[in-house]
Amino acid sequence: MLSLHEVESRLDLWGSVLHLWEKDSHGKEVMWNLAIGGMNMEFSPKTMIMTWLVMILIVVFVIIATRNMNLRRPHGTQNVLEMMFEGIRGQVSQTMDPQRGSSLLSIVLTFFIFILISNLLGLIPTFTSPTANPNTAFALALITFILIWFYGIRYKGIGYFKHWFKPYFFFLPLNLIEEFVKPLTLACRLFGNIYAGEILICTWLGMFYGWYQLTGGFIASVIWLGFSIFVGFIQAYVFTVLSINYIATAIAEHE
Amino acid sequence: MENFPNGTLIGQIINFLILLFLLKKFAFKPLGKLLSDRQQLIADSITTAEQERQQAEQIKAEYEAEMQRTREMAQEIIQKATKAGEEQAAEIIESAKNEAKRLKDAALVEIKHEKEKAVAEMRDEAATLAILVAGKIINQQIDEDIQHKMVKDFVKEAGELLC
Numbered sequence: 001m002l003s004l005h006e007v008e009s010r011l012d013l014w015g016s017v018l019h020l021w022e023k024d025s026h027g028k029e030v031m032w033n034l035a036i037g038g039m040n041m042e043f044s045p046k047t048m049i050m051t052w053l054v055m056i057l058i059v060v061f062v063i064i065a066t067r068n069m070n071l072r073r074p075h076g077t078q079n080v081l082e083m084m085f086e087g088i089r090g091q092v093s094q095t096m097d098p099q100r101g102s103s104l105l106s107i108v109l110t111f112f113i114f115i116l117i118s119n120l121l122g123l124i125p126t127f128t129s130p131t132a133n134p135n136t137a138f139a140l141a142l143i144t145f146i147l148i149w150f151y152g153i154r155y156k157g158i159g160y161f162k163h164w165f166k167p168y169f170f171f172l173p174l175n176l177i178e179e180f181v182k183p184l185t186l187a188c189r190l191f192g193n194i195y196a197g198e199i200l201i202c203t204w205l206g207m208f209y210g211w212y213q214l215t216g217g218f219i220a221s222v223i224w225l226g227f228s229i230f231v232g233f234i235q236a237y238v239f240t241v242l243s244i245n246y247i248a249t250a251i252a253e254h255e
Numbered sequence: 256m257e258n259f260p261n262g263t264l265i266g267q268i269i270n271f272l273i274l275l276f277l278l279k280k281f282a283f284k285p286l287g288k289l290l291s292d293r294q295q296l297i298a299d300s301i302t303t304a305e306q307e308r309q310q311a312e313q314i315k316a317e318y319e320a321e322m323q324r325t326r327e328m329a330q331e332i333i334q335k336a337t338k339a340g341e342e343q344a345a346e347i348i349e350s351a352k353n354e355a356k357r358l359k360d361a362a363l364v365e366i367k368h369e370k371e372k373a374v375a376e377m378r379d380e381a382a383t384l385a386i387l388v389a390g391k392i393i394n395q396q397i398d399e400d401i402q403h404k405m406v407k408d409f410v411k412e413a414g415e416l417l418c
Contacts, residue, residue, distance in 0.1 A: 031261070034262065041265065042261040042262050042263070043261070043262045043263050043266050044261070044263045047263050047267070048263065048266055051267060051270050052270070058274065058278070059274075059277055059281070062278060062282035063281060065282070066281060069285065069286070069289050071289060071292055071293055071296065072293075081282065081286060082286065082290070085287075085290065086290070105283070106278065106279045106283045109278070110271070110274055110275045110278050110279075113278070114271065130267070133263065134259040134260075135259055135260060135261060135267055136263070136264075136267045138259070138260065138264055139265075139266075139267035139268045139271065140267070142268065143268060143271060
C-alpha cells in the first residue's frame with residue numbers, strides 16, 4: 001500500500017515527465033512568481049494549467065455545440081448545451097424577475113459549466129480538478145459575493161444595506177455574519193467536496209497493491225469514481241443555484 | 256492549505272472572466288438567439304394553426320349552411336311535386352266521374368228513347384190486333400162465351416207482349 005504522497009508523485013505525469021511544473025526537494029509545488037505593480041504574487045502552476053485545460057475543453061465543446069446550430073432539430077452537443085441553458089435559465093426566472101435575471105444568466109451559466117467540467121476533470125488519472133484548490137473555490141465564491149452586492153446596490157441603491165438592520169437594529173452582528181458566511185460556505189462546500197474526492201481517489205489508487213486488489217481497492221475505486229461524477233454534477237448545481245438564490249434574495253422587494 | 260490564499264485566486268478570477276467573455280460571445284448569445292427564434296417559430300406555428308382551424312371551421316359552417324339550403328330546396332321540390340300529383344290525381348278522378356255520369360245519362364236517355372219506341376210499336380201492334388179481333392168478331396157469329404174468351408185471350412196476349 002502506497003502513501004498518498006507516493007501516489008501523487010507517481011501520478012504527476014505532467015510535472016515530472018513533461019515538466020509543466022517543477023517540484024522542490026520536499027515534493028512541494030514550485031510556484032510561479034509574478035511581480036505585478038510591486039506586489040509579488042505566487043501562482044500555482046498545476047491549478048492554472050488545469051484551469052486553462054478546462055477552459056479549452058469548454059470552449060471546444062461550445063464551439064462544436066454551436067456550430068451548425070439547428071433551429072428545428074438540435075443535434076447531440078447542441079442538445080446538451082440547450083439543456084444546461086434552459087435548466088439554469090429556468091432556475092433564474094423562477095427565483096427572480098426574468099428581466100433582471102437575463103444579465104445574470106451568462107455568469108451563473110458559466111459558473112455551472114466551469115465548475116462541472118473542473119470537477120469531472122479531476123476524475124481522470126494524472127489530472128486534478130481546479131476546484132480542488134481552495135484558491136479556485138474562493139475565487140468563484142468571491143465573484144458571487146461581489147455579484148450579490150453589485151445587484152443589491154444596482155436595484156436598491158444604498159438602501160440595500162438596510163437589510164443588515166432588519167428586523168431590529170441589534171440584529172446587525174447576525175446579519176453581518178450571514179452576509180459573509182454565505183460566500184464562505186459556498187467556497188468551503190465546493191472545495192471540501194472535490195478535494196476530499198480527489199484524496200479518496202488517490203487513496204484507493206494507493207491500495208492497488210497485493211491483496212487490496214482483490215478485496216476492495218479496485219472495486220471501491222470504481223464505485224467512488226461513479227459517485228464522484230454524481231458529486232461533481234451536484235456540487236456544480238448547488239453552487240450555481242445557491243448563487244442565484246443569494247442574488248435573488250438581495251434584489252427581492254420586501255414588504 | 257499552505258498555498259492559500261495566493262495569486263492563484265486572482266488568476267482564477269481573471270480566468271473566469273475570460274471564460275465568461277468567450278462563452279458569452281461564442282455560446283450564449285447565439286444560443287439565446289436560437290432559443291428565442293425557436294420560441295417565435297413555435298408561437299407562429301400555433302398562431303397559424305389557430306388561424307387555419309378557424310378558416311376550416313368557417314368553411315365547414317358555410318358548407319353545412321349550403322347543405323341545409325339544398326336539403327330545404329329538395330324538400331320543397333318534393334312537396335310541390337307531391338301536391339301537383341295529388342291535384343292531378345284528383346282532377347283525373349273528377350273527370351272520370353264526370354265521364355261516367357255522362358255515359359250513364361246517355362245510356363238512360365237511350366233506354367228511355369228505346370222504351371218509348373217499344374211502347375209506340377206495341378201500340379201499333381195492339382191497334383192491329385184490335386182491328387184483327389174486331390174483324391174476327393164481325394166476321395163470326397159469336398156467343399157471349401166465345402166473345403168473353405176471345406177478349407180474355409186478347410188481354411193475355413197483349414199482356415205478354417207488353418211485359
